[in-house]
Amino acid sequence: MTGPGFATLADDGEPLRVLVVGAGGMGRAWLGAVRDSPDTTLVGLVDLAPDRATAALAEAGLADVPVGTELAELARRTEPDAVIDVTVPEAHLPVTLTALSLGLPVLGEKPLAGTLPEALRLTAAAEASGRLFMVSQSRRYHPQLYALRARARGLGRIGVLSTEFFRAPRFGGFRETMAQPLLVDMAIHAFDTARWLLDAEPVAVHCASYNPPWSWYEGDAAATAVFEMANGARYVYTGSWCAPGAETSWNGSWRLSAEHGSASWDGSGPPEIEGAAGRDTEAEGPGGKGIAGSLAEFVHALRTGQRPMGEVHDNVWTLAMVFAAVESATTDRRVRIVDLLEAAHREASADAGELERERLAAWPSVVAALG
């Protein structure tokens, strides 16, 4: 198979049989989403820590669902139609490769993978297997964001889009020891949303990251990035994860400046539009909010063959924005996305396994392959 085509599953009127991998904080949220959707039924839960899986199932009122520590083994026992991968980022490559090589479509939590070369290996693996691999960027599924996008389209050419993100959470755990907690763990949501709002891919970025003196994070908890987008617009992200007072919403505060007017959104309520056009545009809403929305879109894609948002080829661009911003902050220079992708393609080809090797070699260029 070439390009983003994938096998569909006939709609026999039965819910999709889903196996979830990962029973941590977010895995528990996914158990609830699968349980509550009329389109899906949970047939198994895999975690390296079986006690955690058992406890998560009991909490969700799903104590009868089988548990395993290994995806291939539990898949043999439970015959799922699809896998949801909610493991830690480093495990996204092995878990998704296993699922695809078993012929199972995958809905994976963001980030697509722990590194950009791994992301390209998974893109090629999805092509080789002919199965759908979709990354859940759950923050896109917000009715007010849909409204903002629809109404902003009437404002003409866009000059600049900006996001301000200022919060002061004390997570404890891995985020407080990461080198780039804000860019890698959080800004990915805004970068993905910016691509969608602008309907344009990133070309280059200049980013500065830093750690305020009062920060409780070891790595850089604050950053400002300026992206050049393919349609000529600029996207500016500025944020801090140790910014007490006047906090923005978790989606951040947005402003869009266009030819015929401006739009703003506080990340939760209705967007505000000022300008001649764009007032009366009807917005289509998502099929559900947050992860319920991405789950509904995944099932719809498998039933119809319609390419979903977050299909792996598309989502590579979001991950590339994250790693380009990190590279720019580390080297203090402008980073071109295409250079980063080409370097990642070389590394992916060198590390490729049997499933993805031929597809990676057949790509005329990485940009052509992503489309």
Ligand SMILES: NC(=O)c1ccc[n+]([C@@H]2O[C@H](COP(=O)([O-])OP(=O)(O)OC[C@H]3O[C@@H](n4cnc5c(N)ncnc54)[C@H](O)[C@@H]3O)[C@@H](O)[C@H]2O)c1
């Ligand atoms: N969309 C969002 O808003 C959002 C929010 C939080 C987390 N996430 C994402 O969800 C994913 C999981 O995050 P979390 O906070 O639940 O992490 P977590 O550390 O709480 O849980 C991860 C679980 O995966 C299990 N695991 C790790 N490797 C495994 C493997 N190879 N096979 C089976 N199980 C394995 C661990 O034992 C653990 O129980 C991450 O990719 C994270 O970025 C997304």
